[in-house]
Amino acid sequence: MLNQKYPLTWHKKDFSIKIFCSIPNIATGILLRTNKAYFVVDPGDGILRDLNKEIGTKKLLSISDVFITHGHHDHVGGVWALLTYLRVMHKRTPLSIYYPKGCVEIESIYNAFMKVYSASITYKINLKEINDDRNFRSKNVTIKPFPVIHKEFLSDGITTRQVPALGYKFTYNKMKICYGGDTAYCKELVENAKNSDLAIIEAGHDEDTPDDMHMTMSEARSIGETAKEYFMVHVPE
Numbered sequence: 001m002l003n004q005k006y007p008l009t010w011h012k013k014d015f016s017i018k019i020f021c022s023i024p025n026i027a028t029g030i031l032l033r034t035n036k037a038y039f040v041v042d043p044g045d046g047i048l049r050d051l052n053k054e055i056g057t058k059k060l061l062s063i064s065d066v067f068i069t070h071g072h073h074d075h076v077g078g079v080w081a082l083l084t085y086l087r088v089m090h091k092r093t094p095l096s097i098y099y100p101k102g103c104v105e106i107e108s109i110y111n112a113f114m115k116v117y118s119a120s121i122t123y124k125i126n127l128k129e130i131n132d133d134r135n136f137r138s139k140n141v142t143i144k145p146f147p148v149i150h151k152e153f154l155s156d157g158i159t160t161r162q163v164p165a166l167g168y169k170f171t172y173n174k175m176k177i178c179y180g181g182d183t184a185y186c187k188e189l190v191e192n193a194k195n196s197d198l199a200i201i202e203a204g205h206d207e208d209t210p211d212d213m214h215m216t217m218s219e220a221r222s223i224g225e226t227a228k229e230y231f232m233v234h235v236p237e
């Protein structure tokens with residue numbers, strides 16, 4: 001396991017990742033880079049500030065793809081700020097946003113953004129709803145989405161329901177980064193994390209007994225150790 005102090009950084013040749021933050025109920029924010037591409041994964045609150053500091057406005061405008069694992073606020077809280085900033089700074093190239101089918105948060109943010117700024121948006125937003133685990137490519141990166149198990153409480157605080165939730169595996173020049181998002185222990189994550197150059201595994205459950213929302217430390221570790229290197233994220237503080 002690599003050092004766990006944020007930001008977490010990892011690189012191999014020209015493939016790199018920086019996890020600015022991954023704190024349950026607060027925020028997640030991840031930047032993925034190749035020599036040509038800038039991707040953002042789970043833009044939680046603070047992502048605009050962190051990206052500005054890390055890459056500056058010009059490169060920020062060249063971000064081409066945003067990947068959402070699920071719609072919980074700590075994973076999408078920065079989407080509005082990002083979209084709005086790109087408009088104010090006159091982004092001209094298209095932006096694709098990938099998200100699990102049924103993620104009403106992303107569709108609602110998009111619809112509100114289009115409503116408010118319809119007359120002044122300078123770039124095209126391509127909403128890409130993901131409904132299966134087929135691979136796709138962008139900027140020489142192959143992306144494999146995979147379903148994960150992640151539940152949330154309803155307002156009674158007792159009943160739970162599954163939320164639309166994905167993990168993503170990014171492959172670039174045979175180098176593989178697997179990010180599970182928020183998930184309970186599940187076979188899709190086990191399979192995709194195995195032999196990755198880097199696995200990013202959540203350990204958000206702060207008890208020893210497994211549940212269907214997050215993983216325990218030992219569950220997360222058992223998956224992480226099947227990858228060449230791993231980060232444990234989303235650990236309760």
Ligand SMILES: [Zn+2]
Nearest residue numbers: 070072150182
């Ligand atoms: Zn979540």
